[in-house]
Amino acid sequence: MGTADDEFLIGQGSQPFPYAREAYQFTGYTSWVGRDFNNKLQEIQQLKRDHPDVVHSPAWPFMQEEYTRMADYVVTSSAQRHSLRLLDCNAALSKELRDLNSRHSICVERPKYDRVLSENDQLHSDRERLAAKVGQRDLNRIHDLKEIEFLRRDLERQVRERELQVREEAELHRRRSEEELERTWRRRSEEEARKAAEEVEQRWRLQHEEMERQLSQRVNELNLTLMEERRSARSSLDEACRSLENERLTYEGHMAWMEADRISDYGRGFYRGGLEVQ
Incomplete structure (x- = not known):
């Protein structure tokens, strides 16, 4: 259904x-x-x-x-x-x-080889012309086979040389393209490395500045603490000096009082230790 x-x-x-x-x-x-x-x-x-x-x-x-x-x-x-x-x-x-x-892409992307193709066409046309001339000479001179062989070999040599030249030009073009690509890649790599180094340097500079700021703040805090401790130690020292001065004055007053008491009891010429009393 x-x-x-x-x-x-x-x-x-x-x-x-x-x-x-x-x-x-x-x-x-x-x-x-x-x-x-x-x-x-x-x-x-x-x-x-x-x-x-x-x-x-x-x-x-x-x-x-x-x-x-x-x-x-x-x-x-x-x-x-x-x-x-x-x-x-x-x-x-x-x-x-x-x-x-x-x-279409092959025809469009190979305009550089138009000259090579035209030269090959010229070589082929020359070869055809020489072949016609050789045919005429064959009719005229059958015995001139060595010259025909020489011309044939010469043309083959020219074709081989031209083919080798075309291959060398293609290889040169490929090598230049590879070198250009390598230079571009190296330049981009250097730029990326430089940018990375600049970023690292900038980050290190910021970290260094932050560390210097923290160290400076810590030094200031330590200086304030040291000043407070010095002030406290100075006040403690002054207090101890005043206490010693008071004790010295108390001791000297006590000794003066004892000397006055001795003079009043024994006279000014009395000395302890068994000496003569004047």
Whole structure:
């Protein structure tokens, strides 16, 4: 009932589902839509594997959409064959266009060898002219085979030399291109290395400045702490000096008082130690 493998229904012809006159016969339409969509999706994936060139076609997304769209009608076998023929034609056209583009690119990208080709054409024309002259000489002088052989060898030598020259020019061009590419790569590498070195130097300078600032701040803090400690030590020293001075004054006053007491008791000439008392 409306699957891709079934033949046309009576009266439907090549029209899709919305235009079929026997629409009432498609009672299981929704279920068939899901099955046919998965089937078509697998077929188009297999087609992509069999024909890798089809994905390069500009119309490939639209063909894929038309080939896998099953929400409007059930694809019949004729529509399937038509889609396959369309994909094959587009794949062939894509390959032909790619070959044409390659030939066109070869013609466009080799303008430097036009001079070489023209010189080769000139050599070929000279060879044809000399061959005609040799033919005339053969008619006139059959015995002059050595000269003909010499001319033939000379022409072959010229062709070989010209071919060698063309190869040398191509090799020189390739070598120059490689040298230019190497110089460009070396210049870019040097620029990147210089930029990296500048970034590292800038980062190191910032770190150095930050470290100097931190060290300066630490030195200032240590200087303030040292000044506070010196001030505290100086005040402690002054306090100790005042205490010693007070003790000295107290001791001297006590000794003066004892001396005055002794003088008042024994007189000024009395000395302890068994000396004579005056």
